[in-house]
Amino acid sequence: MQTWNSKVKSWVENNVILEPGRLEQAERFLIDTDDKLDTLLINSGWLDEEKIPNLYASLLGCKVWQGIPEYSDDALAALESINVEFLLNNDFIPLNASQKCIEVGFSNPHCPHVIDYLRLLNAEVVFYVLSSKEIELLKEHCKTFIFKHEVTPVNAENLNALKELALGAPTVNLVNSLINKGVRLGASDLHIEPVDGRYRARYRIDGILKEAEPIPNSLQLAVVSRIKILSGMDIAEKRRPQDGKIAMKAGATDLDIRCSTLPLGEGESIVMRFLIKSAVRFNLSNLGYSEDLIEKINADIKKTSGVILMTGPTGSGKTTSLYSFLSQINSPDVKIVTLEDPIEYQLPGVNQVQVNAEIGYDFSTGLRSIVRQDPDVIMVGEIRDNETAKIALQSALTGHLVFSTVHTNDAPSAYTRLLDLGIQEYLLNAGLVSIMAQRLARKLCEHCKEPLSAQESEFLVSKYGLDKLGEKSISLFKPSACSHCEQTGYQGRVAFLEYLPCDSDVKRMAKDEKLLDNLYELMKQKHLRTLKEDGFLKAIQGITTIDEVLRVAG
Structure with missing residues (x-):
C-alpha cells in the first residue's frame, strides 16, 4: 500500500498541478482511512479527470485506449467463452479478443476480484486505460454488439x-x-x-x-x-x-x-x-482596437451627452465593448446605471439593473425608471422598439450620455434601422454621437503561427489591395497547431471595428432612400475603414488570417 501511494504521490508532484496544500491534505486523510491516494484524490475531485488515464498508464505500464472498438466475428466468437456481463458490471470493457489473447479496458485498477477472474482465463490479457466517460460510452457500444440489442433508454414519461x-x-x-x-x-x-x-x-x-x-x-x-x-x-x-x-x-x-x-x-x-460572476477589468486595448480608433472613441465617451451605438449580430462582442467604454469613464464622481438582459459581468461602482419581461419590466419601462434616478451615464442593453429608441435619444438631449446596441450588419445601417422604428430625423441629428459596427475573429496562436510564403503573400496583397491600407510592412501568417491552442492554430479573439462619427456632414444628409449609399460614399471619402478593411489591417499585422477576415466580415 505504501509503495503504491508513494508512486502516486511522485507522479502527481511531477505531472499535475494541484491546488496548494491539496496533496498534504490528502496524505493527512489517509492516516485515518484505508483508501489509496489516487482513489482519495479522484473522489475528492482534486485530480483532473483528464489526467487519470495517464496516471494509471504510467504507473501500471499500460497504454491509453483510443477510439471505438470494432468486434469482428472471430472476436465475438472468442468472447462467448468469457463472462462479459460480469466484466461490464464491474466497469471492465472487452475491447478485442481471440482464442489466445483478450484486450480489456478499465478506469479503476482497484478491483482484485475482476483481476483474479481474468488471470484464470486460458488467454493472455492486455490491459488498456480508459476514462470514466469512455467506460460508459463503450459499455453501451459493447452491449449493442455482443448482446445483439440496443440499450433501452429510460422511459421519458416515468x-x-x-x-x-x-x-x-x-x-x-x-x-x-x-x-x-x-x-x-x-x-x-x-x-x-x-x-x-x-x-x-x-x-x-x-x-x-x-x-x-x-x-x-x-x-x-x-x-x-x-x-x-x-x-x-x-x-x-x-x-x-x-x-x-x-x-x-x-x-x-x-x-x-x-x-x-x-x-x-x-x-x-x-x-x-x-x-x-466575478468582476472583470475591461479596456479598449484588450479588444484589439487600433490606436487611431481608440483615440476617437475616447473623445466620444468623454462627452457629457449623446447616444453612442454599437451594432453587430449576437456574439459579436457588443456588450463587452460597451463594458469597456463604461470602465474608461467609471469614477466616484460619475453615476452609471445599466439596463441589461442578462447582466453578464459585475462592474464595481456601476448600478446594474436586470430586465424582467415576465413582470412587464422591459427595456422601455426600465429606461423610464432609470432616468428618474439622475444618472450621468446610461447603458441600455439593446434598442428593440420605438419607445426604447425614443427615450434613449430624448435622454441624450436632456444631458445624459447613453450607450446601447442595435442589430444591424454595419454602422450606416443603424440609421435606417432607427428610421424603420419610427424615430424622427431631428432626434437622430441631435442625439447621435457615433455608431460602431463590430465583429470578432480568431487570433493566430503566437506559439505556432507560420509566415506565408513570399508567393502567397504577393498574391493576397495584389488580390485584396492590402498595400493600400497605409501599413509600412505587411506580415501575413497562417495557422499551425500546438498544445497551447488545442491543435487549432488559433487562440483568443480580436475585434474588427467600423467607426462612423455622426458629425455635421452626416447631419446635413437627407434621411431618405439614398441615405445608405451616401453614408458609404462619405466613409470612403474620409478614409474610414469598413469592417473588412479593419480586418485586413489586423491580418497584415500578423494578428489573424485573411481567411478569418473573409469568414467574419466577407
Missing part, C-alpha cells in the same frame, strides 16, 4: 425514474465534467442537442463550435433532466421552449449559467451560456 437517474452519481459527474471542461477551455457556450438518435455536446470556443466527448446512450435523457432540474425548469415540459439559470462554482470560479431549451423533432436542444 418522471420519478428520470429524476432518480438525473440525481445519480454518473449523471452528476458527467454534467459537472462538461461544465468544468467548458470553463477550463474558455468556452462561451455549451450546446447539447439530439442528432441521428443520440445527443451530442459541443463547446463554442472563440466563436467556433467544437465537439466534446460523446454522451453515453444510457445517460442522455438523464443529462437533459439534470440540467433542467439545476436551472429550475419543468422536466415534464417538452413541447415548449424554457429558460432558466444555474449559479455554481467551477473549480475556484463563480459561474452563472443561462440555460434555454428548444423542442426539436428528435428531442430537446439545450444551450448553456457561461457567464463569469
Whole structure:
C-alpha cells in the first residue's frame, strides 16, 4: 500500500498541478482511512479527470485506449467463452479478443476480484486505460454488439425514474465534467442537442463550435433532466421552449449559467451560456482596437451627452465593448446605471439593473425608471422598439450620455434601422454621437503561427489591395497547431471595428432612400475603414488570417 501511494504521490508532484496544500491534505486523510491516494484524490475531485488515464498508464505500464472498438466475428466468437456481463458490471470493457489473447479496458485498477477472474482465463490479457466517460460510452457500444440489442433508454414519461437517474452519481459527474471542461477551455457556450438518435455536446470556443466527448446512450435523457432540474425548469415540459439559470462554482470560479431549451423533432436542444460572476477589468486595448480608433472613441465617451451605438449580430462582442467604454469613464464622481438582459459581468461602482419581461419590466419601462434616478451615464442593453429608441435619444438631449446596441450588419445601417422604428430625423441629428459596427475573429496562436510564403503573400496583397491600407510592412501568417491552442492554430479573439462619427456632414444628409449609399460614399471619402478593411489591417499585422477576415466580415 505504501509503495503504491508513494508512486502516486511522485507522479502527481511531477505531472499535475494541484491546488496548494491539496496533496498534504490528502496524505493527512489517509492516516485515518484505508483508501489509496489516487482513489482519495479522484473522489475528492482534486485530480483532473483528464489526467487519470495517464496516471494509471504510467504507473501500471499500460497504454491509453483510443477510439471505438470494432468486434469482428472471430472476436465475438472468442468472447462467448468469457463472462462479459460480469466484466461490464464491474466497469471492465472487452475491447478485442481471440482464442489466445483478450484486450480489456478499465478506469479503476482497484478491483482484485475482476483481476483474479481474468488471470484464470486460458488467454493472455492486455490491459488498456480508459476514462470514466469512455467506460460508459463503450459499455453501451459493447452491449449493442455482443448482446445483439440496443440499450433501452429510460422511459421519458416515468418522471420519478428520470429524476432518480438525473440525481445519480454518473449523471452528476458527467454534467459537472462538461461544465468544468467548458470553463477550463474558455468556452462561451455549451450546446447539447439530439442528432441521428443520440445527443451530442459541443463547446463554442472563440466563436467556433467544437465537439466534446460523446454522451453515453444510457445517460442522455438523464443529462437533459439534470440540467433542467439545476436551472429550475419543468422536466415534464417538452413541447415548449424554457429558460432558466444555474449559479455554481467551477473549480475556484463563480459561474452563472443561462440555460434555454428548444423542442426539436428528435428531442430537446439545450444551450448553456457561461457567464463569469466575478468582476472583470475591461479596456479598449484588450479588444484589439487600433490606436487611431481608440483615440476617437475616447473623445466620444468623454462627452457629457449623446447616444453612442454599437451594432453587430449576437456574439459579436457588443456588450463587452460597451463594458469597456463604461470602465474608461467609471469614477466616484460619475453615476452609471445599466439596463441589461442578462447582466453578464459585475462592474464595481456601476448600478446594474436586470430586465424582467415576465413582470412587464422591459427595456422601455426600465429606461423610464432609470432616468428618474439622475444618472450621468446610461447603458441600455439593446434598442428593440420605438419607445426604447425614443427615450434613449430624448435622454441624450436632456444631458445624459447613453450607450446601447442595435442589430444591424454595419454602422450606416443603424440609421435606417432607427428610421424603420419610427424615430424622427431631428432626434437622430441631435442625439447621435457615433455608431460602431463590430465583429470578432480568431487570433493566430503566437506559439505556432507560420509566415506565408513570399508567393502567397504577393498574391493576397495584389488580390485584396492590402498595400493600400497605409501599413509600412505587411506580415501575413497562417495557422499551425500546438498544445497551447488545442491543435487549432488559433487562440483568443480580436475585434474588427467600423467607426462612423455622426458629425455635421452626416447631419446635413437627407434621411431618405439614398441615405445608405451616401453614408458609404462619405466613409470612403474620409478614409474610414469598413469592417473588412479593419480586418485586413489586423491580418497584415500578423494578428489573424485573411481567411478569418473573409469568414467574419466577407
